[in-house]
Amino acid sequence: MxxxxxxxxxxxxxxxxxxxxxxxxxxxxxxxxxxxxxxxxxxxxxxxxxxxxxxxxxxxxxxxxxxxxxxxxxxxxxxxxxxxxxxxxxxxxxxxxxxxxxxxxxxxxxxxxxxxxxxxxxxxxxxxxxxxxxxxxxxxxxxxxxxxxxxxxxxxxxxxxxxxxxxxxxxxxxxxxxxxxxxxxxxxxxxxxxxxxxxxxxxxxxxxxxxxxxxxxxxxxxxxxxxxxxxxxxxxLGANTIAEMMHLDAALRRATADRLMAAGVTIFRPDTVVIDSTVAVGPDTVLEPYVQLLGNTRIGSHCRVRSYSTLENSTVGDGVLIRNGCILDSAEVAANAVLGPYAHLRPQSRIGEGAHVGNFVETKKAVLGAGSKANHLSYLGDAEIGAGVNIGAGVITCNYDGANKHVTRVGDRSFIGSDSTLVAPLSVEPDSYVAAGSCITENVPSGALALGRSRQVNKPGWAQRLKAKQKEAKA
Known part of the structure; x- marks a missing residue:
């Protein structure tokens, strides 16, 4: 017994x-x-x-x-x-x-x-x-x-x-x-x-x-x-009303914040943060006001999470800077990376050591290698991006054909020019360049420059002739 x-x-x-x-x-x-x-x-x-x-x-x-x-x-x-x-x-x-x-x-x-x-x-x-x-x-x-x-x-x-x-x-x-x-x-x-x-x-x-x-x-x-x-x-004490339940919620969250602060985490305005009891944070990390850490989120030491960022079921290494307004959902971020402001890491995003994911960049089921940068206004979905890669402003991986998702692969040390669209399935081999404004639909060999633009045509005097026609039509 x-x-x-x-x-x-x-x-x-x-x-x-x-x-x-x-x-x-x-x-x-x-x-x-x-x-x-x-x-x-x-x-x-x-x-x-x-x-x-x-x-x-x-x-x-x-x-x-x-x-x-x-x-x-x-x-x-x-x-x-x-x-x-x-x-x-x-x-x-x-x-x-x-x-x-x-x-x-x-x-x-x-x-x-x-x-x-x-x-x-x-x-x-x-x-x-x-x-x-x-x-x-x-x-x-x-x-x-x-x-x-x-x-x-x-x-x-x-x-x-x-x-x-x-x-x-x-x-x-x-x-x-x-x-x-x-x-x-x-x-x-x-x-x-x-x-x-x-x-x-x-x-x-x-x-x-x-x-x-x-x-x-x-x-x-x-x-x-x-x-x-x-x-x-x-x-x-239990909770018989929603108000009583929120009293318990506040007590639990305050106890979690107190526990983290006792372990060396700096929390500015702990009454404003929302931290689930299941969250772990390393010492010497700083949490600014209005941060939300949810689910099984794990954050390393010497990080800084700036205000209005929300992390859910995500893992963050040591020394990471998460700027204002970032959203991480089931993502992994390696040491010394820099995120944001306003970056959105969706499930199965893995950001490598020292990588940068900047303003209004969205990733989904994407790997960004060590030291790689995507600093502005890009969407990287179903992408495998190597180390030391530069992703220019406005780059988009076109991963969906209306029925299936396809993968884009970008090799180490490659350079993807601004406003390029990479139409998957696609492989850009290491040390390659894609010129700005290109639409790339075919694999790019290592060391090559890929251009996918239409030819530019200038028509001298065209604007003046247009204005004359417009003036004549109003007469």
Whole structure:
């Protein structure tokens, strides 16, 4: 029998969000609520020891979390938290599996929960030899939450959990004396929990089975029920409205910015940046105001990202300068490159060491070799460009024929003149030149000069004759 398993409650609808999506599939800090909780739990147990209870739009939740490897338990009817654990019990029985000796129950909509706090709950549970351990918090205003009553102020043991609506007039009159709230996160001795679940009733206004009632059942049976307080109230609070969710989002993003600054990253105006919790940035990098770093973006050391740039799922090497307003989406940038301003690197763009991608240059599925430059107003799509290449202003790789995409290859040290169009499939061999204003449709040999212009014709006096005709027509 394993010592510990984890159950994550993720079956609810979240009606107060006024959203068509399941509550746990909303995102804060760049990651789904449920993913935050699962990632924290995975620091303590393997995915095989985790049960996620799903119900509302279960298929969507299952699909979103499929890559985590956790087990799913269907709560077809959402009849309360106690009923959710009854479904978990039935799932173990149906599978003929032996449940773990202890279960920790987490809420899928509490994204700020830390692995350290879950571990402290677990350690307290085992140290106190408890049948049930409740994670609590002490907010400034406990209104609306169930209160935890300890046997004495210094005791770890719990006398009762009292819901807000059940508080006495005397208790309501002295809220400062009763501020410890139930977070809805628990540890249980599994055998004792499963036995107590059979005794739950739904004789309440909602007709639901409440897990909080287990505390009263265990206390009446003489079992040990204890509590341990979390360090932070935000860590255990969920979100019932979009506004509350954005409060959590701000807290997560500020914590991410603080973590990066503590590791040597300079962030000007950290209240203005948007940095997902999954982002990594090296020391001595500078982030200017209004930068967005999203997804699995990785930035090296000694970089500078100027204002209004957005990087998503991109990798940036050391010493890179990203000027204002650049957009990087699933791109790779090697060390000491210079981007922008207003460059757009689309997926599968790879920019080589020391390369330059300048004003209003767009790349897509393109490789730009070390030291190569495309500084002005170009589109490079499905292109393999070697090292030391100069791409002039307004150069376009014509990669699409209306049905298929084709590749343009430009060899090392080549020079592509301004306003040239390279019609793929095409190969420009190393050390070649393409004259400005050319339309190139045939391969260019190494060391050659390619010209693809129409012949210029000058007609002397043509403008004067035109003006005379125009004057005559008006007469």
């Amino acid at each position: 394993d010592a510990l398993g984890i159950v994550v409650m993720a079956a609810g609808k979240g009606t107060r969000l006024k959203s068509s999506r399941p509550k746990v599939l909303h995102a804060v800090g760049g990651k789904l609520l449920l993913q935050h909780v699962i990632d924290a739990a995975l620091q303590l147990v393997p995915a095989s020891a985790m049960q996620v209870v799903i119900g509302h739009q279960a298929d969507l939740v299952r699909e979103a979390m499929a890559n985590t490897g956790v087990h799913f338990v269907l709560q077809a009817q959402q009849l309360g938290t106690g009923h959710a654990l009854q479904c978990v019990k039935q799932a173990y029985l149906a599978a003929g599996a032996i449940p773990p000796e202890n279960l920790i129950v987490l809420s899928g909509d509490v994204p700020l929960i830390r692995p350290e706090t879950i571990d402290r709950l677990w350690q307290t549970h085992t140290r106190e030899s408890a049948a049930m351990t409740i994670l609590t918090a002490v907010p400034e205003n406990p209104s609306g939450y169930g209160r935890v009553l300890r046997k004495s102020p210094s005791s770890a043991e719990v006398r009762a959990i009292v819901e807000q609506k059940s508080l006495t007039p005397e208790q309501l009159a002295h809220p400062d004396q009763l501020r410890e709230i139930n977070s809805g996160i628990y540890a249980f001795r599994t055998e004792t929990l499963f036995r107590s679940l059979d005794a739950l009733t739904n004789t309440n206004s909602a007709g639901e089975f409440y897990l909080t009632d287990v505390a009263a059942l265990l206390t009446e049976a003489g079992e040990r029920v204890v509590a341990v307080a979390a360090d932070s109230v935000d860590e255990v």
